[in-house]
Amino acid sequence: MDFREDQIERYSRHILLQDIGVEGQERISRAKVLVIGAGGLGAPVLLYLAAAGVGTLGVMDGDVVDLSNLQRQVIHFTPDVGKPKALSAKEKINRLNPDVHVVAYNEFFTAENALNIIRDYDFIVDGTDNFPVKFLINDACVLSGKPFSHGGILRFDGQTLTHLPGTACYRCAFHSPPPPNAVPTCSQAGVLGAIAGMLGTIQAAETLKFLTGTGELLTNRLLSFQAKSMHFRTTPIRRNAGCPVCGEHPTVTVTTLHEAEQAVCELKKKRG
Amino acid sequence: MAKVIVNGEEQDISLPVSLIELIRQNQVSQPDMVSVQINGIFIVREKYEETIVKEGDEVDFLYFMGGGR
Numbered sequence: 092m093d094f095r096e097d098q099i100e101r102y103s104r105h106i107l108l109q110d111i112g113v114e115g116q117e118r119i120s121r122a123k124v125l126v127i128g129a130g131g132l133g134a135p136v137l138l139y140l141a142a143a144g145v146g147t148l149g150v151m152d153g154d155v156v157d158l159s160n161l162q163r164q165v166i167h168f169t170p171d172v173g174k175p176k177a178l179s180a181k182e183k184i185n186r187l188n189p190d191v192h193v194v195a196y197n198e199f200f201t202a203e204n205a206l207n208i209i210r211d212y213d214f215i216v217d218g219t220d221n222f223p224v225k226f227l228i229n230d231a232c233v234l235s236g237k238p239f240s241h242g243g244i245l246r247f248d249g250q251t252l253t254h255l256p257g258t259a260c261y262r263c264a265f266h267s268p269p270p271p272n273a274v275p276t277c278s279q280a281g282v283l284g285a286i287a288g289m290l291g292t293i294q295a296a297e298t299l300k301f302l303t304g305t306g307e308l309l310t311n312r313l314l315s316f317q318a319k320s321m322h323f324r325t326t327p328i329r330r331n332a333g334c335p336v337c338g339e340h341p342t343v344t345v346t347t348l349h350e351a352e353q354a355v356c357e358l359k360k361k362r363g
Numbered sequence: 364m365a366k367v368i369v370n371g372e373e374q375d376i377s378l379p380v381s382l383i384e385l386i387r388q389n390q391v392s393q394p395d396m397v398s399v400q401i402n403g404i405f406i407v408r409e410k411y412e413e414t415i416v417k418e419g420d421e422v423d424f425l426y427f428m429g430g431g432r
């Protein structure tokens with residue numbers, strides 16, 4: 092890949108880094124990254140990956156921009172209220188960096204489309220806001236041998252874990268979704284807007300570290316922080332033999348994902 | 364009193380104590396919203412009552428965080 096002069100200038104602060112250089116920037120520019128959710132976490136992830144010149148950015152979100160999103164979802168602006176988030180995000184990315192090829196999916200990540208969509212990408216970022224989809228992203232990535240970044244935020248706190256094939260997965264630590272009635276979401280519990288930025292930029296940094304082979308990723312450890320005290324901690328996490336997807340007796344397999352997909356399809360048929 | 368390490372910090376507790384009691388003592392308001400490992404081994408939720416915490420155990424409470432939008 093030969094960079095144009097304006098690209099050498101645009102990416103000069105990356106190229107200056109010994110760990111990245113021209114070669115690392117080439118890897119970034121050739122990479123395909125899928126960001127699921129163009130909201131609180133997805134916004135900073137997308138903006139930083141776009142600025143970094145990631146070759147292809149998939150943006151997946153089936154929702155539209157709401158006024159209550161703008162307190163933290165910094166890729167969407169006031170005139171975007173009512174617009175599909177995937178399109179609003181694509182417009183900003185195109186203006187920030189025309190080098191980036193954006194694929195906008197104006198739909199949600201489901202058992203039906205999961206395996207097909209992630210197949211095209213080198214790295215996947217979880218920027219979603221509910222447990223069923225967080226577990227689905229984990230399962231689809233583990234079963235497809237895809238690396239991904241898990242991220243979760245609540246009130247003043249955040250957590251993130253990076254998975255590479257063979258390392259501990261989200262289910263190794265969290266097994267299965269908590270009972271739905273126990274779960275506060277951001278819409279019920281609230282979240283300090285900047286927390287999304289704090290966690291999202293960590294996920295973006297992990298993505299760029301992965302793409303360039305730099306440093307040590309957050310594999311086999313969970314980073315969590317509590318912003319009220321600004322206390323950060325990494326907890327070692329091991330592969331768990333009892334893990335439902337990567338353990339010794341998995342109950343989540345490609346077949347069960349397909350079954351979930353078929354159940355969805357049949358429900359749709361019934362609804363006509 | 365005995366020392367156990369909870370989320371990386373030493374705590375003095377009187378033994379014997381079950382995991383569910385330790386969870387209560389640490390004011391985890393919703394035990395359903397926490398995943399627990401002792402010395403790096405995850406404990407399934409059904410075993411919180413019968414699991415006994417020993418002196419020197421490293422206990423980690425990992426909170427479920429479902430937000431992102």
Ligand SMILES: [Zn+2]
Nearest residue numbers: 260263334337
């Ligand atoms: Zn696992």
